[in-house]
Amino acid sequence: MRKWSSLLLTLMLLAVPLVGCSRFYAQGSAASASSLLDRVKNRGKLVCGVSGELPGFSYVNQQGEYSGLDVDVCRAIAAALFDDPDAVDYRNLNAKERFTAVQAGEVDILSRNTTWTISRDTSVGLEFAPTVFYDGQGMMVKKASGIKNLKDLEGSSVCVQTGTTTEQNLADQMRKLGVKYTPIVFEDVNAAFATYEEGRCDGMTADRSALVARRSVLKNPDEHILLEELLSKEPLAPAVINGDARWFDTVKWVIFGLIEAEELGINSQNIDSFTNTDNSVVKRLLGTEGNLGQGLGLPNDFVARAVRKVGNYGEIYNRNLGPGTPFNLPRGQNEIWTKGGLLYAPPFR
Amino acid sequence: MSTSRQRGNSRLPNFKDLPTLLRDARFWRFAAQAIAVLLVVLLVILIVDNVIYNLRQLGIQLGFDFLRTQASFDIGETLIPYSPADSYTRAILVGLVNSLRVTVLGLIFATMLGLLAGIARLSSNWLLRQLALVYVEIFRNTPLLLQLFFWYFAVFLKLPGVENSITLPGPTYLTSRGVFLPWFNPTAGTGLWLVLLALGIGGAIALWRWRVRLILEQGRPGNPILWSLGPLVASGLLALILTRTIPFSWNLPQLVGGTQLQGGLRLSPEFSTLVIGLVVYTGSFIAEIVRAGIQAVPRGQWEAARALGLKPGRIMQMVILPQALRVIIPPLTSQYLNLAKNSSLAIAIGFPDVYFVASTTFNQTGRAVEVMLLIMITYLTISLTISLLMNLYNQTVQLKER
Numbered sequence: 001m002r003k004w005s006s007l008l009l010t011l012m013l014l015a016v017p018l019v020g021c022s023r024f025y026a027q028g029s030a031a032s033a034s035s036l037l038d039r040v041k042n043r044g045k046l047v048c049g050v051s052g053e054l055p056g057f058s059y060v061n062q063q064g065e066y067s068g069l070d071v072d073v074c075r076a077i078a079a080a081l082f083d084d085p086d087a088v089d090y091r092n093l094n095a096k097e098r099f100t101a102v103q104a105g106e107v108d109i110l111s112r113n114t115t116w117t118i119s120r121d122t123s124v125g126l127e128f129a130p131t132v133f134y135d136g137q138g139m140m141v142k143k144a145s146g147i148k149n150l151k152d153l154e155g156s157s158v159c160v161q162t163g164t165t166t167e168q169n170l171a172d173q174m175r176k177l178g179v180k181y182t183p184i185v186f187e188d189v190n191a192a193f194a195t196y197e198e199g200r201c202d203g204m205t206a207d208r209s210a211l212v213a214r215r216s217v218l219k220n221p222d223e224h225i226l227l228e229e230l231l232s233k234e235p236l237a238p239a240v241i242n243g244d245a246r247w248f249d250t251v252k253w254v255i256f257g258l259i260e261a262e263e264l265g266i267n268s269q270n271i272d273s274f275t276n277t278d279n280s281v282v283k284r285l286l287g288t289e290g291n292l293g294q295g296l297g298l299p300n301d302f303v304a305r306a307v308r309k310v311g312n313y314g315e316i317y318n319r320n321l322g323p324g325t326p327f328n329l330p331r332g333q334n335e336i337w338t339k340g341g342l343l344y345a346p347p348f349r
Numbered sequence: 350m351s352t353s354r355q356r357g358n359s360r361l362p363n364f365k366d367l368p369t370l371l372r373d374a375r376f377w378r379f380a381a382q383a384i385a386v387l388l389v390v391l392l393v394i395l396i397v398d399n400v401i402y403n404l405r406q407l408g409i410q411l412g413f414d415f416l417r418t419q420a421s422f423d424i425g426e427t428l429i430p431y432s433p434a435d436s437y438t439r440a441i442l443v444g445l446v447n448s449l450r451v452t453v454l455g456l457i458f459a460t461m462l463g464l465l466a467g468i469a470r471l472s473s474n475w476l477l478r479q480l481a482l483v484y485v486e487i488f489r490n491t492p493l494l495l496q497l498f499f500w501y502f503a504v505f506l507k508l509p510g511v512e513n514s515i516t517l518p519g520p521t522y523l524t525s526r527g528v529f530l531p532w533f534n535p536t537a538g539t540g541l542w543l544v545l546l547a548l549g550i551g552g553a554i555a556l557w558r559w560r561v562r563l564i565l566e567q568g569r570p571g572n573p574i575l576w577s578l579g580p581l582v583a584s585g586l587l588a589l590i591l592t593r594t595i596p597f598s599w600n601l602p603q604l605v606g607g608t609q610l611q612g613g614l615r616l617s618p619e620f621s622t623l624v625i626g627l628v629v630y631t632g633s634f635i636a637e638i639v640r641a642g643i644q645a646v647p648r649g650q651w652e653a654a655r656a657l658g659l660k661p662g663r664i665m666q667m668v669i670l671p672q673a674l675r676v677i678i679p680p681l682t683s684q685y686l687n688l689a690k691n692s693s694l695a696i697a698i699g700f701p702d703v704y705f706v707a708s709t710t711f712n713q714t715g716r717a718v719e720v721m722l723l724i725m726i727t728y729l730t731i732s733l734t735i736s737l738l739m740n741l742y743n744q745t746v747q748l749k750e751r
Binding site for chain 1: 403406409421422423424425426432433434501502506507510525526609618619696697698699701705708709711712713714715717
């Protein structure tokens with residue numbers, strides 16, 4: 001009798017937090033009618049999912065500070081929202097965790113060199129903001145191996161990191177070329193590169209930017225070359241949860257703002273010289289004329305805040321990947337459209 | 350009041366009489382269980398409902414249709430034919446076969462290693478005893494994941510390249526691209542050979558038994574070895590005459606052009622790492638189980654066997670181990686289950702086992718719930734099968750008290 005009543009009591013106690021949970025999710029659903037934007041604003045911090053393992057895009061240094069292009073996207077959004085680029089909590093996500101983290105609301109934005117694909121956009125429950133880096137999948141081989149193109153990889157082993165479009169692109173391309181190869185697939189990006197470095201694989205495939213970035217931390221970066229051929233196009237874009245138009249708009253237009261600022265020649269250094277400009281396009285972008293921010297639920301000067309604190313797109317690119325960094329990546333397709341690149345922001349009006 | 354309690358002792362109390370009912374211990378014995386079940390069911394419903402609700406919020410539909418779509422990723426090691434054009438189902442099946450291959454090999458070798466190390470732990474030879482102790486303590490007390498990384502990065506990938514591989518007699522080549530062993534190729538006569546050989550072995554066993562019985566029952570010289578050799582030799586000769594070939598041809602690995610190894614059986618570094626890692630790790634646990642099992646056999650059994658004049662090896666084989674098995678089998682089953690489940694650590698070292706392939710599938714399709722369900726069902730099936738077989742075996746070695 002006593003045994004049973006104590007068991008009963010235990011079960012009831014166990015059930016309490018669960019009922020609590022269910023009430024919480026009921027509330028959560030009510031809240032999701034309102035936007036993530038309000039919740040982020042109330043929280044006073046942006047929770048940003050990054051890779052944390054890719055120099056130039058998102059990398060944690062020994063002091064625990066994050067830097068990189070993907071990180072700066074988060075900082076720009078935080079600056080636009082709170083006028084403070086450091087109001088960001090970073091979460092390191094691997095390729096497998098990232099989508100679930102967005103779906104479960106664990107992160108507000110996924111800024112983690114994620115390729116924008118139709119299936120992710122439509123059936124994984126994501127919404128993609130504008131592309132922040134136009135990339136393509138490449139292949140790294142050892143200079144000494146004498147491999148010049150993908151066909152030379154016949155009968156070889158190729159190291160791949162799992163959970164990316166990379167695996168599928170590799171299979172597609174090799175099938176097209178009729179090249180037989182053995183994929184050695186790793187969950188952990190560090191293990192993949194370490195295995196390649198040990199000589200287990202003849203080739204290492206990943207996004208070109210990732211290969212260049214990781215090459216810089218290999219023991220002898222000069223011994224490795226990237227093949228000319230590209231295996232795919234990889235537009236890397238930040239992603240947010242599906243079906244939250246207001247939050248999606250915020251992320252989208254902050255990024256467009258960074259691009260538009262570069263097009264108009266506004267950067268973090270000269271932004272204050274534009275305060276007395278007569279150019280109404282600049283005025284609207286910086287929020288001194290009109291009320292473009294209002295429609296988003298943001299202050300009108302949200303772009304000005306982001307550019308002042310973090311810089312325009314060009315500044316962000318040069319700081320993280322441009323000359324003066326170990327990567328020295330030419331901008332190529334990542335130039336703004338007026339200079340022959342693909343970056344194009346819709347008009348701010 | 351007193352009358353109702355008296356009646357309550359003889360049969361269940363009247364339901365109309367609620368206060369009496371609530372005071373009745375037997376009612377509560379019943380009700381508490383019912384409530385417990387109800388709560389558990391409620392819990393499950395709550396969780397499932399929560400999942401479905403949240404998925405619907407995201408516009409995600411549950412369903413297993415995606416399994417039929419083209420996987421379009423490649424798998425490095427396949428025992429059954431597979432190409433990226435095949436479906437996810439096929440890909441997961443390839444992974445499952447890989448998993449089973451590792452598990453079965455792992456179970457066999459871990460048992461052998463564990464048995465040897467466990468007996469060595471109790472050996473009268475000081476060096477052997479200490480070696481076994483060091484082995485057990487090192488591998489039992491470090492995480493398996495760490496050990497796998499050790500075997501992979503520090504052992505297998507550090508082997509020399511194909512050009513200057515370590516060559517063992519056989520020939521066996523140890524290279525950073527894998528271990529190349531001599532293997533056999535079936536010939537046209539292999540089938541017939543196997544059938545005749547099986548018949549020969551069957552005949553040999555039957556003759557052996559008959560001759561041994563003669564020795565035991567009639568005290569006549571039986572020569573069982575000579576007799577049982579007869580059918581073996583006969584079947585071999587017959588097969589040779591019929592097929593005119595040897596049962597199989599050797600498939601030896603060969604160095605081609607100094608840079609490539611061809612032929613033979615190639616074990617990839619990933620596969621070798623996983624099998625070695627699992628065997629060495631699980632073996633150390635099995636060693637302790639075997640030691641405990643042997644020590645659980647009363648000393649009197651040793652003494653009695655020794656008094657009969659049996660040699661130490663014989664005592665272990667015929668007296669001690671059969672009794673120790675009763676203690677060994679149940680914890681051994683747990684270790685077998687651990688090995689089967691630990692094989693999913695393959696994901697760390699790039700071996701495409703079922704968990705790996707399934708998680709790639711999950712990654713590409715975003716079907717978290719469905720894929721996790723599939724993985725759970727798969728491992729549950731493997732585990733329950735191992736457990737069932739081991740329990741059946743346990744029944745045969747258990748002490749039968751009549």
